[in-house]
Amino acid sequence: MTLQPGFTGSTLDRADHLRNNEEALFGMRSDPAARLLVLKGLDPVAGDDGGIAWRLLDADDRGGELLFLGLDEGAPRFARLDWDGPRGGSMAVLQLLHRLPAEQVALYGGARSLVDWHYRHGFCARCGATTALFRGGWGRRCASCTAEHFPRVDPVVIMLAEHDDRVLLGRQPQFPPRMYSALAGFLEPGESLEEAVSRELHEEAGVKALSVRYLLSQPWPFPSSLMIGCVAPVGSDALTLDTVELQDAIWLSREEVRAVLRGDPGARIMTPPPLAIAHSLLSLWAGG
Amino acid sequence: MTLQPGFTGSTLDRADHLRNNEEALFGMRSDPAARLLVLKGLDPVAGDDGGIAWRLLDADDRGGELLFLGLDEGAPRFARLDWDGPRGGSMAVLQLLHRLPAEQVALYGGARSLVDWHYRHGFCARCGATTALFRGGWGRRCASCTAEHFPRVDPVVIMLAEHDDRVLLGRQPQFPPRMYSALAGFLEPGESLEEAVSRELHEEAGVKALSVRYLLSQPWPFPSSLMIGCVAPVGSDALTLDTVELQDAIWLSREEVRAVLRGDPGARIMTPPPLAIAHSLLSLWAGG
Numbered sequence: 001m002t003l004q005p006g007f008t009g010s011t012l013d014r015a016d017h018l019r020n021n022e023e024a025l026f027g028m029r030s031d032p033a034a035r036l037l038v039l040k041g042l043d044p045v046a047g048d049d050g051g052i053a054w055r056l057l058d059a060d061d062r063g064g065e066l067l068f069l070g071l072d073e074g075a076p077r078f079a080r081l082d083w084d085g086p087r088g089g090s091m092a093v094l095q096l097l098h099r100l101p102a103e104q105v106a107l108y109g110g111a112r113s114l115v116d117w118h119y120r121h122g123f124c125a126r127c128g129a130t131t132a133l134f135r136g137g138w139g140r141r142c143a144s145c146t147a148e149h150f151p152r153v154d155p156v157v158i159m160l161a162e163h164d165d166r167v168l169l170g171r172q173p174q175f176p177p178r179m180y181s182a183l184a185g186f187l188e189p190g191e192s193l194e195e196a197v198s199r200e201l202h203e204e205a206g207v208k209a210l211s212v213r214y215l216l217s218q219p220w221p222f223p224s225s226l227m228i229g230c231v232a233p234v235g236s237d238a239l240t241l242d243t244v245e246l247q248d249a250i251w252l253s254r255e256e257v258r259a260v261l262r263g264d265p266g267a268r269i270m271t272p273p274p275l276a277i278a279h280s281l282l283s284l285w286a287g288g
Numbered sequence: 289m290t291l292q293p294g295f296t297g298s299t300l301d302r303a304d305h306l307r308n309n310e311e312a313l314f315g316m317r318s319d320p321a322a323r324l325l326v327l328k329g330l331d332p333v334a335g336d337d338g339g340i341a342w343r344l345l346d347a348d349d350r351g352g353e354l355l356f357l358g359l360d361e362g363a364p365r366f367a368r369l370d371w372d373g374p375r376g377g378s379m380a381v382l383q384l385l386h387r388l389p390a391e392q393v394a395l396y397g398g399a400r401s402l403v404d405w406h407y408r409h410g411f412c413a414r415c416g417a418t419t420a421l422f423r424g425g426w427g428r429r430c431a432s433c434t435a436e437h438f439p440r441v442d443p444v445v446i447m448l449a450e451h452d453d454r455v456l457l458g459r460q461p462q463f464p465p466r467m468y469s470a471l472a473g474f475l476e477p478g479e480s481l482e483e484a485v486s487r488e489l490h491e492e493a494g495v496k497a498l499s500v501r502y503l504l505s506q507p508w509p510f511p512s513s514l515m516i517g518c519v520a521p522v523g524s525d526a527l528t529l530d531t532v533e534l535q536d537a538i539w540l541s542r543e544e545v546r547a548v549l550r551g552d553p554g555a556r557i558m559t560p561p562p563l564a565i566a567h568s569l570l571s572l573w574a575g576g
Contacts, residue, residue: 121414123411190295218480
């Protein structure tokens with residue numbers, strides 16, 4: 001079974017070797033093949049072809065703060081920071097993204113995380129002075145203490161506890177009605193991913209992981225997570241829920257998971273949409 | 289084969305539920321069983337028993353900026369920030385750590401990353417104002433814009449390219465003489481770990497991954513990485529090295545890797561020490 005996790009599959013060449021090449025970066029701004037990602041805050045705009053909109057760069061863009069995203073068959077792709085405009089985004093973009101080819105979704109997701117990181121790092125966390133973009137947008141440097149700061153990616157573990165051929169799904173209080181998902185949490189300093197999975201399962205559901213099996217990963221650009229998907233057999237199906245994190249949790253059989261993924265009207269619950277790794281995790285588990 | 293990756297195996301209960309409980313945090317400062325990690329900058333100090341030194345908290349500590357590390361069989365463990373003292377650390381601590389039990393190494397590693405993160409985040413990256421510790425030391429909040437900041441963990445992929453039953457090791461210019469290691473690089477926004485592995489192998493060695501197999505992970509507290517170890521079969525052993533990153537790269541057979549790990553005097557190269565994930569990756573590969 002092949003499965004394309006959400007927000008993966010970009011065909012862009014990140015061309016890391018050009019990021020430190022000021023001359024090349026300058027030249028690419030004037031390349032007639034160069035294109036700029038159209039953003040409204042952090043959200044994409046639908047183009048005439050129904051895909052994500054890109055446009056030519058104008059003189060104002062060329063003097064602006066440009067992030068070099070990479071090369072699309074040799075053609076430079078940029079995003080631009082606009083500190084005076086809106087800097088927020090919405091989750092509603094998922095509605096647009098669900099209709100687009102994987103490579104467009106992935107390219108947009110990476111760009112969104114990068115743009116958002118800049119907007120939240122205009123100042124140096126070490127000394128409080130202002131920072132300025134460098135490395136073609138893949139870092140910011142402090143104007144005062146010269147500290148260099150790089151885009152942040154936050155690893156998150158997301159896992160299916162497994163017992164007696166059933167998996168555990170939980171419901172957070174803010175979820176839409178009937179929605180359940182895999183348990184998840186941020187990995188902390190000092191942990192392996194296996195240790196983070198074990199800790200989260202214990203904290204949130206009171207179950208003890210016997211082992212941890214990595215399945216797949218994907219980026220999640222709200223704002224910038226690396227979702228690491230695992231399955232963990234546990235010793236018992238008795239639950240002790242952390243009721244701050246979870247309103248409810250249930251065990252589903254393979255047949256029940258398949259019914260949910262099919263969108264069967266008789267299914268017990270709903271799950272997150274295909275762009276979310278929880279959906280892929282469940283598909284892999286139910287298929288295997 | 290069981291293998292304890294470096295900096296894993298802490299037996300401390302992180303007791304996440306207490307971090308938001310100001311009353312409990314306050315009370316634990318006066319618990320006679322509480323202990324404070326002795327640090328010289330970021331480095332540990334050897335105690336009388338040869339392990340990492342801890343000490344009782346005094347009145348000055350109780351009024352200081354304490355990080356709640358967790359519970360050791362119910363006894364609170366803390367680290368303390370000292371903004372007026374040295375804030376640096378050295379890699380030489382590895383010499384001390386190599387002689388210690390895994391759980392002490394892991395506990396120290398997590399604490400070091402957390403302390404170091406605080407020292408580098410005294411100011412708000414969003415607005416430049418000062419930040420103050422909250423959540424028992426597991427975050428900082430801006431005094432002006434109220435933005436909340438959390439400890440950073442940077443995912444790094446580290447991988448063995450595999451071809452014809454041999455694996456690829458590379459040598460960075462700054463490595464000690466004869467030292468080679470697995471290729472590695474930071475995962476970027478918008479990538480899955482499989483995509484990051486493929487990109488790094490292509491960028492650094494010009495090889496194309498046919499697939500990516502996750503093997504193991506570990507934290508690396510210099511300053512705060514999550515090392516994600518993989519094996520990736522590649523289509524050819526022809527190399528095109530990025531000579532900025534790599535001075536040399538070689539293919540080693542299983543027998544050659546085993547000789548290196550044994551410390552055989554006739555071995556072609558040296559590898560990083562057991563606390564480094566490259567060592568564990570090679571052990572797993574050579575053993576399987």
